[in-house]
Amino acid sequence: MTVSNEVSVLDRLLTNGILASACPTRVVLDHVTSKWGVLLLVALSERSLRWGELRRVVEGISEKMLAQTLRTLEADGLVHREVTATVPPRVDYSLTPLGTELVARLLPLMEWVADHADAIVGDRT
Amino acid sequence: MTVSNEVSVLDRLLTNGILASACPTRVVLDHVTSKWGVLLLVALSERSLRWGELRRVVEGISEKMLAQTLRTLEADGLVHREVTATVPPRVDYSLTPLGTELVARLLPLMEWVADHADAIVGDRT
Numbered sequence: 001m002t003v004s005n006e007v008s009v010l011d012r013l014l015t016n017g018i019l020a021s022a023c024p025t026r027v028v029l030d031h032v033t034s035k036w037g038v039l040l041l042v043a044l045s046e047r048s049l050r051w052g053e054l055r056r057v058v059e060g061i062s063e064k065m066l067a068q069t070l071r072t073l074e075a076d077g078l079v080h081r082e083v084t085a086t087v088p089p090r091v092d093y094s095l096t097p098l099g100t101e102l103v104a105r106l107l108p109l110m111e112w113v114a115d116h117a118d119a120i121v122g123d124r125t
Numbered sequence: 126m127t128v129s130n131e132v133s134v135l136d137r138l139l140t141n142g143i144l145a146s147a148c149p150t151r152v153v154l155d156h157v158t159s160k161w162g163v164l165l166l167v168a169l170s171e172r173s174l175r176w177g178e179l180r181r182v183v184e185g186i187s188e189k190m191l192a193q194t195l196r197t198l199e200a201d202g203l204v205h206r207e208v209t210a211t212v213p214p215r216v217d218y219s220l221t222p223l224g225t226e227l228v229a230r231l232l233p234l235m236e237w238v239a240d241h242a243d244a245i246v247g248d249r250t
Binding site for chain 2: 025027032076105108113114116119120
């Protein structure tokens, strides 16, 4: 699809159906911005991590949600799961090139939220 | 808080507790990346919209979720609600300066997702 530079970002998103229901964009957006999806992607932003490391870094995630969210991100092609045949088997999770591209766009948002969260929640007196 | 440039983004986010449970960052992140929160913020990225316009643009949102999400975003100081005393009263929603800052960081992510959603969902055969 060719999009002119004259077209605004919002028009472009509307054209691509990001605000319409039942479109792939909504599905991916739900995965990426799910409570745990976003935290797992950021946790993997610098290096691969093992299951137990992910559980520790992403505080509060249950075994069930960790398994489920990793499966979704793996099916989306954003996270790579590598099993090394040791005893016991070692499983490492890392970002795929696609996941790395995505996280590059997630981090500025996360940083902004981290910088402004206290002020935002503090506004609610 | 002063953060050295030497500190990685991930370290910085960990220091700010973005991956820890029960911190303001997680609360704000949940609001901002909620299914409807992100779509409403993007919908308002260019101009103020009225209630009915928001319902049409953000396809599939219920009256209840629209009201609830707008209340949360307003309480966070991200969305401004302006009532004009006409008969019937006119209510416009717009981004606050804080909301505008946030959306500037949301749009690159949304564009990337819109550009890659078909490929990502198509991967799942």
